Amino acid sequence: MAKETKTGKPLPAVPFLKLPEDGEPYLEGHKCKACGAVYLGERSVCAKCSARDQIEPTRLSDKGKLYAYSIVHRSFPGIEVPYVSAIVDLDGGGTVKGNLINVAADPAEIPFDMPVEVVYKDALGRKDKDGNSYVSYFFQPAG
Amino acid sequence: MSDVYIIGVDMIQFGRFPERNVANIGAEAALLALDDAGLSIQDMQALYCGNLGQANAMVGQRILQEIGQTGVPVVNCANACATGATAFREAWMSIKADVNDLVLAVGVEQMGKGLLGGGGGGKGIPKEGLLGSATMPAVFAEAGMEHARKYGTTFEQFAKVSVKNHHHSTMNPKAMYQIETPLDTVMNAEMISYPNTKLMCSVNVDGSAAAVLASEKKTKELGLMDRAVRVRASVLTSDPWQERDLVMPDVNTCTRNAAKQAYEMAGVGPEDIDLVELHDCFATAEILHYENLGLCKDGEAGRMIDEGATALGGKVPVNCSGGLLSKGHPLGATGIANIFEVSTHLRGNAGARQVDGAKIGLTHVIGLGSACAIHILEKAA
Numbered sequence: 001m002a003k004e005t006k007t008g009k010p011l012p013a014v015p016f017l018k019l020p021e022d023g024e025p026y027l028e029g030h031k032c033k034a035c036g037a038v039y040l041g042e043r044s045v046c047a048k049c050s051a052r053d054q055i056e057p058t059r060l061s062d063k064g065k066l067y068a069y070s071i072v073h074r075s076f077p078g079i080e081v082p083y084v085s086a087i088v089d090l091d092g093g094g095t096v097k098g099n100l101i102n103v104a105a106d107p108a109e110i111p112f113d114m115p116v117e118v119v120y121k122d123a124l125g126r127k128d129k130d131g132n133s134y135v136s137y138f139f140q141p142a143g
Numbered sequence: 144m145s146d147v148y149i150i151g152v153d154m155i156q157f158g159r160f161p162e163r164n165v166a167n168i169g170a171e172a173a174l175l176a177l178d179d180a181g182l183s184i185q186d187m188q189a190l191y192c193g194n195l196g197q198a199n200a201m202v203g204q205r206i207l208q209e210i211g212q213t214g215v216p217v218v219n220c221a222n223a224c225a226t227g228a229t230a231f232r233e234a235w236m237s238i239k240a241d242v243n244d245l246v247l248a249v250g251v252e253q254m255g256k257g258l259l260g261g262g263g264g265g266k267g268i269p270k271e272g273l274l275g276s277a278t279m280p281a282v283f284a285e286a287g288m289e290h291a292r293k294y295g296t297t298f299e300q301f302a303k304v305s306v307k308n309h310h311h312s313t314m315n316p317k318a319m320y321q322i323e324t325p326l327d328t329v330m331n332a333e334m335i336s337y338p339n340t341k342l343m344c345s346v347n348v349d350g351s352a353a354a355v356l357a358s359e360k361k362t363k364e365l366g367l368m369d370r371a372v373r374v375r376a377s378v379l380t381s382d383p384w385q386e387r388d389l390v391m392p393d394v395n396t397c398t399r400n401a402a403k404q405a406y407e408m409a410g411v412g413p414e415d416i417d418l419v420e421l422h423d424c425f426a427t428a429e430i431l432h433y434e435n436l437g438l439c440k441d442g443e444a445g446r447m448i449d450e451g452a453t454a455l456g457g458k459v460p461v462n463c464s465g466g467l468l469s470k471g472h473p474l475g476a477t478g479i480a481n482i483f484e485v486s487t488h489l490r491g492n493a494g495a496r497q498v499d500g501a502k503i504g505l506t507h508v509i510g511l512g513s514a515c516a517i518h519i520l521e522k523a524a
Contacts, residue, residue: 011267068286070285070288071334072335072336074336076271095386098275099275112288123273136274137274
């Protein structure tokens with residue numbers, strides 16, 4: 001932690017968001033070689049097929065389709081509303097939840113299966129107690 | 144194996160009791176259920192206690208400190224919103240296993256107001272409102288929207304669930320609220336997480352419910368068969384792996400699996416069920432469970448609510464108590480409160496909300512994370 005603070009380098013908001021030194025950010029899944037199930041985060045045993053030591057990291061797609069969502073109007077103090085909480089099926093496997101941005105908070109404007117892309121930005125200005133900045137992922141309608 | 148019977152069951156009126164403690168609230172329902180059976184805590188061979196919020200605080204033992212420390216085994220259960228039903232099922236299993244023949248199950252919860260879920264924890268920065276929402280209204284809104292994407296279910300159809308359940312609660316003196324909420328009131332209430340408005344979210348309340356369970360032999364010995372309710376099925380499932388369940392808790396598959404097992408165990412089908420108390424933690428959830436429980440075919444739940452089939456007087460009344468939406472949802476008590484409601488109808492004691500001629504009823508709860516408990520109950524005599 002101290003190292004990042006010193007250099008001012010932002011941290012990933014979740015462990016499955018990767019910020020390579022030399023390359024673009026991406027989401028990392030963990031895929032079971034035995035059954036194909038995709039997880040967010042490391043594990044040694046597959047929850048779907050119970051195979052052991054068959055899980056390997058895989059780079060998830062930055063493209064996907066909107067599966068389901070809710071427009072959140074009431075949240076905890078300090079959290080800006082409304083916002084769209086979205087569940088997105090990424091192309092090639094993996095389902096991820098996040099904020100869908102750059103859309104009107106209106107169900108008429110948010111069709112199911114809308115193509116979306118994953119974008120990476122500062123985590124809404126949120127910092128941890130050590131003052132570190134964070135990068136998060138967001139979804140937006142595919143351009 | 145012996146059939147198991149409910150020979151005493153009751154609940155307190157749900158409400159907010161900040162001046163009391165959880166053991167005291169649980170003790171009240173325990174005494175009511177014992178009174179209903181005409182028995183004493185001295186007669187009970189074990190206590191199965193369901194409580195979620197203070198699961199590490201020996202609530203069952205503290206209830207006995209309030210009503211009689213008899214030294215019997217006490218099991219404290221926590222299983223999210225299936226907590227009370229799990230405690231009841233543990234009691235049932237102990238009789239099935241021929242370990243006990245007369246036991247008490249209590250479910251109790253003392254809650255604050257406000258949003259559940261999404262409170263954070265974990266490292267780094269808070270994720271709520273950054274990576275979507277983990278609040279319960281949003282999670283169940285998303286589950287409802289999954290139904291909407293499949294079948295075109297509308298905001299209005301979800302809202303009708305709340306209109307119905309609030310109407311039912313006007314006939315239930317033990318409900319937290321007894322207030323009619325017409326459709327426009329429900330739809331125009333504060334939007335919490337689309338499509339769930341405030342009136343489509345269950346009410347956080349304090350409450351308790353309890354049941355006395357007995358073996359067939361004991362029930363006959365006590366001469367209580369004429370008021371007994373037979374437990375025809377008791378089933379508990381967890382959520383099998385689903386491709387989206389890391390980010391979208393699946394309340395459907397564990398309910399479908401539990402329903403299938405419960406109907407098989409009871410030797411009945413959905414068409415034989417006269418009333419249902421199901422887990423309407425949010426209005427969206429009730430719609431899903433019509434199909435999950437086989438009350439209608441997949442895709443017909445919207446039509447079912449439109450046609451009034453699940454209202455009192457309809458084909459299969461659902462949540463005559465007012466449901467979690469209006470009776471209230473004290474997490475650990477809900478599973479036994481549902482059993483109280485169905486038992487009350489089977490005994491013909493439900494007053495204005497009585498389902499005429501009710502013979503078989505079903506109770507269902509879901510604990511997110513997930514646990515599903517279903518009981519099928521039948522009037523014994």
